[in-house]
Amino acid sequence: MSGAHHIVLIALFSAAVQSGTTLLYPTIGEIFAERAGILNLGVEGMMIMGAFFGFVVTYITKNPYIGFLAGVLAGGISALIHAFVSITLRGNQVVSGLALTIFGLGFTNFYGQKWINLRSPVTVSQMSVPLLSKIPYIGPIFFKQDALVYTSYIVAIVMWFILYKTKVGVHLRATGQNARAADAMGVNVYATRYWWTFFGGLLAGAGGAYLTIAYAPFWLDGMTAGRGWIAIALVIFAMWDPLNAMVGAYLFGGIDALQLQLQAVGVTIPSSLLNMLPYLLTLIVIIIATLIVRVKHISAPKELGIPYNREEK
Amino acid sequence: MAEYILQARNITKKFPGVLANDHINFDLKKGEIHTILGENGAGKSTLMNILDGIYYPNEGEIYINGKKAHIRSPFDSMRYGIGMIHQHFMLVDTLTVLENVILGLKDQSFFINKKQIANKILEISNRYKFDLKPFAKIWQLSVGEQQRVEIVKMLFRGADILILDEPTAVLTPQESEALFEILKKMKSEGKSIIFISHKLNEVMEISDRITVLRKGKVIGTVNKDETNPVELAKMMVGREVLFRLQRKPLERGEEVLKVENVEAYNDRGIKVLNKIGFTVHRGEIFGLAGVAGNGQKELAQVITGLRKATNGKVFLLGKDITNQHPLVIANSGTNYIPPDRLKVGLVPNLSSIDNAILRRYRKSPIGSGILVNYKKAREYTESLIEKFNIMVPRIDAPVKLLSGGNMQKLLLAREISENPALLIAVHPTRGLDIGATEFIRKKLLEVRDSGMAVLLISEDLDEILMISDRIGVIYEGRITGIMDAKDADVRKIGLLMAGSTEEESATVH
Ligand SMILES: Nc1ncnc2c1ncn2[C@@H]1O[C@H](COP(=O)(O)OP(=O)(O)OP(=O)(O)O)[C@@H](O)[C@H]1O
Numbered sequence: 001m002s003g004a005h006h007i008v009l010i011a012l013f014s015a016a017v018q019s020g021t022t023l024l025y026p027t028i029g030e031i032f033a034e035r036a037g038i039l040n041l042g043v044e045g046m047m048i049m050g051a052f053f054g055f056v057v058t059y060i061t062k063n064p065y066i067g068f069l070a071g072v073l074a075g076g077i078s079a080l081i082h083a084f085v086s087i088t089l090r091g092n093q094v095v096s097g098l099a100l101t102i103f104g105l106g107f108t109n110f111y112g113q114k115w116i117n118l119r120s121p122v123t124v125s126q127m128s129v130p131l132l133s134k135i136p137y138i139g140p141i142f143f144k145q146d147a148l149v150y151t152s153y154i155v156a157i158v159m160w161f162i163l164y165k166t167k168v169g170v171h172l173r174a175t176g177q178n179a180r181a182a183d184a185m186g187v188n189v190y191a192t193r194y195w196w197t198f199f200g201g202l203l204a205g206a207g208g209a210y211l212t213i214a215y216a217p218f219w220l221d222g223m224t225a226g227r228g229w230i231a232i233a234l235v236i237f238a239m240w241d242p243l244n245a246m247v248g249a250y251l252f253g254g255i256d257a258l259q260l261q262l263q264a265v266g267v268t269i270p271s272s273l274l275n276m277l278p279y280l281l282t283l284i285v286i287i288i289a290t291l292i293v294r295v296k297h298i299s300a301p302k303e304l305g306i307p308y309n310r311e312e313k
Numbered sequence: 314m315a316e317y318i319l320q321a322r323n324i325t326k327k328f329p330g331v332l333a334n335d336h337i338n339f340d341l342k343k344g345e346i347h348t349i350l351g352e353n354g355a356g357k358s359t360l361m362n363i364l365d366g367i368y369y370p371n372e373g374e375i376y377i378n379g380k381k382a383h384i385r386s387p388f389d390s391m392r393y394g395i396g397m398i399h400q401h402f403m404l405v406d407t408l409t410v411l412e413n414v415i416l417g418l419k420d421q422s423f424f425i426n427k428k429q430i431a432n433k434i435l436e437i438s439n440r441y442k443f444d445l446k447p448f449a450k451i452w453q454l455s456v457g458e459q460q461r462v463e464i465v466k467m468l469f470r471g472a473d474i475l476i477l478d479e480p481t482a483v484l485t486p487q488e489s490e491a492l493f494e495i496l497k498k499m500k501s502e503g504k505s506i507i508f509i510s511h512k513l514n515e516v517m518e519i520s521d522r523i524t525v526l527r528k529g530k531v532i533g534t535v536n537k538d539e540t541n542p543v544e545l546a547k548m549m550v551g552r553e554v555l556f557r558l559q560r561k562p563l564e565r566g567e568e569v570l571k572v573e574n575v576e577a578y579n580d581r582g583i584k585v586l587n588k589i590g591f592t593v594h595r596g597e598i599f600g601l602a603g604v605a606g607n608g609q610k611e612l613a614q615v616i617t618g619l620r621k622a623t624n625g626k627v628f629l630l631g632k633d634i635t636n637q638h639p640l641v642i643a644n645s646g647t648n649y650i651p652p653d654r655l656k657v658g659l660v661p662n663l664s665s666i667d668n669a670i671l672r673r674y675r676k677s678p679i680g681s682g683i684l685v686n687y688k689k690a691r692e693y694t695e696s697l698i699e700k701f702n703i704m705v706p707r708i709d710a711p712v713k714l715l716s717g718g719n720m721q722k723l724l725l726a727r728e729i730s731e732n733p734a735l736l737i738a739v740h741p742t743r744g745l746d747i748g749a750t751e752f753i754r755k756k757l758l759e760v761r762d763s764g765m766a767v768l769l770i771s772e773d774l775d776e777i778l779m780i781s782d783r784i785g786v787i788y789e790g791r792i793t794g795i796m797d798a799k800d801a802d803v804r805k806i807g808l809l810m811a812g813s814t815e816e817e818s819a820t821v822h
């Protein structure tokens with residue numbers, strides 16, 4: 001293989017990781033909400049809130065990290081609406097989640113008008129990780145990225161650890177699988193569900209904020225373009241495991257990056273097909289995921305989407 | 314005061330439409346085994362759930378060691394040393410034994426110290442000869458083992474007031490015996506135990522004192538030594554209960570069901586029926602005895618078309634019905650009382666009416682074209698409720714609100730009203746009180762007398778011996794012996810259930 005090919009491929013994979021990062025954060029977040037038994041279909045809405053506030057705060061403060069935190073918080077606060085409806089009011093989680101998505105898209109459409117096509121004055125800078133970035137292939141792809149990408153690696157690993165190795169993880173898994181048993185054993189089911197739904201929102205916000213701060217540092221209406229839906233599908237693909245989520249996120253990030261590269265080298269794709277792409281991808285993810293899950297005999301948390309009421313028979 | 318470790322005063326609990334506990338007073342002495350008796354729906358579980366903090370009472374107080382206790386959640390009750398094994402186990406099946414044991418414990422470190430916890434579990438487990446594996450997943454365990462996990466869970470938390478809500482309903486006789494040994498040992502260590510069961514012989518074996526509830530009220534508390542099963546039954550039901558049932562002599566008619574060399578696999582892909590064969594005739598009850606998990610469930614599913622037979626044939630009245638659609642089989646004269654009334658038999662969130670007409674809504678007069686005639690449906694349901702004496706809060710209330718006994722009566726009413734040639738009844742009286750049990754058994758004898766063929770599949774040997782005409786024993790998916798009921802006794806069947814052949818058990822005899 002010639003050197004030029006090399007560079008093109010590494011650039012492609014490196015872009016795949018960045019695009020994948022916009023998916024990885026929300027996927028991990030949704031994994032944890034679902035593990036607690038809360039289905040939040042509002043990921044797209046929480047992401048666009050994160051993207052918008054992330055962009056605006058970065059633009060104003062000229063500090064991408066403060067912007068990122070603002071985006072994270074915007075996602076978390078949006079999630080609390082869903083938590084209130086589905087945990088406290090015991091409402092229908094599908095309806096509430098869809099409403100959250102519509103709300104997020106509508107809110108940012110309304111308040112985003114005057115920011116459209118503005119470019120962010122700053123972005124996050126690339127930093128090579130010593131030693132690791134020297135590893136052939138792996139190094140330039142994974143370890144010549146920005147701090148927010150590295151943060152996502154840490155989040156995935158730490159969250160995997162919390163899920164399987166800690167008391168908190170046991171409480172979380174029990175709550176989504178059998179809330180009544182968890183409650184009878186002294187776990188606070190409501191608090192657990194609130195916290196992890198909020199956490200899911202924080203990470204959805206992070207995914208959105210990464211999009212407008214690093215991956216595509218400008219603001220366009222509806223610029224999450226279905227990524228929230230892909231993330232929801234990736235949760236199944238990842239079999240509710242944060243490390244598997246990395247595989248799924250980079251795979252589908254790669255498809256996105258490839259499509260951009262193709263456009264860059266002049267391959268024209270009809271715009272209708274491009275618009276369809278995220279949804280087509282979601283469909284593909286769901287089909288693949290369902291097959292894997294069936295073969296491996298893994299199933300969703302048993303009480304996913306079911307409200308809990310202690311005194312109900 | 315110190316004599317009583319727990320006292321409940323004037324406990325009242327209302328649910329929509331029911332007064333489940335009506336000013337209940339109840340005392341538990343230190344170091345005693347105290348049984349709560351009562352019919353289905355008497356309010357036993359409700360009272361226990363209140364002590365455990367799952368339900369909060371509308372009125373009343375709880376005192377622990379003479380001091381008023383504030384119990385608002387299971388976490389609170391744990392701090393007062395109360396531990397409960399629920400009627401339906403509170404285990405998370407995808408977690409390990411160890412994870413279930415530490416679930417909810419606030420004093421555990423953030424990172425789980427697996428080694429230390431596993432050792433403590435093993436120590437408790439060895440003390441009671443449990444043989445538990447801390448890293449096994451719950452779904453891999455038998456029901457008896459799961460119950461031991463529940464016990465370890467309580468002991469791990471240092472509970473000294475133990476509540477066991479119908480622990481023996483799901484156990485084999487051997488497992489129940491083992492449990493009683495454990496309870497006696499715990500009692501000798503100074504623990505106080507509240508025990509619930511519908512089986513009077515167990516109650517007489519294990520209790521020190523007995524409190525009887527009826528319709529949410531305390532009828533009385535008696536010492537075990539000063540009472541007997543007949544008196545207890547009368548306190549519970551409010552009338553005499555027959556422990557023996559009248560039966561007419563057998564009039565065995567034509568062959569209704571013939572099972573021939575049937576083989577089938579269970580959900581995990583293991584072969585559980587192994588060339589099984591037998592027949593059931595008009596006018597007889599054929600009792601199939603066996604330890605749970607020897608293929609009984611799958612056998613009933615194969616006959617009713619809910620599971621594929623991979624080999625062999627099933628004939629109904631001479632017609633081959635092997636692997637036909639369940640509806641076809643039902644329409645050719647087979648009705649079915651499944652082992653799990655809430656999962657397979659009834660639709661929990663639908664009303665009594667909707668559940669009662671499940672076999673009839675397709676046909677006139679209840680079905681009319683694509684519509685359901687709800688006036689007719691209601692009338693039909695009302696007639697069943699009256700004929701079978703079913704207690705419902707409201708006729709259009711979801712059936713999940715009925716007591717176990719009333720659910721089972723509704724199911725039985727629906728199935729036998731179709732007047733089928735064959736009735737398959739799997740564990741028809743599991744978890745039912747003595748009144749309801751007597752009722753169901755009487756009905757089974759009645760339909761037998763009217764000429765129905767009944768296949769009774771049950772783990773309760775007393776039940777099999779009491780109402781069957783012929784008895785077959787199933788072991789590892791095969792019939793190990795068939796005999797007339799008059800030649801059968803517990804010993805002989807017990808041996809066959811454990812896998813010895815008929816010849817072997819005959820020589821032992
Ligand atoms: N969570 C609930 N919501 C509404 N009604 C309930 C609830 N729990 C119990 N009930 C009703 O309260 C009454 C008492 O029920 P409970 O479960 O305490 O009876 P039980 O004595 O334990 O009966 P069983 O022997 O069948 O277990 C019943 O009429 C039941 O339908």
Ligand SMILES: [Mg+2]
Pocket residue numbers: 357358359400478
């Ligand atoms: Mg009960």
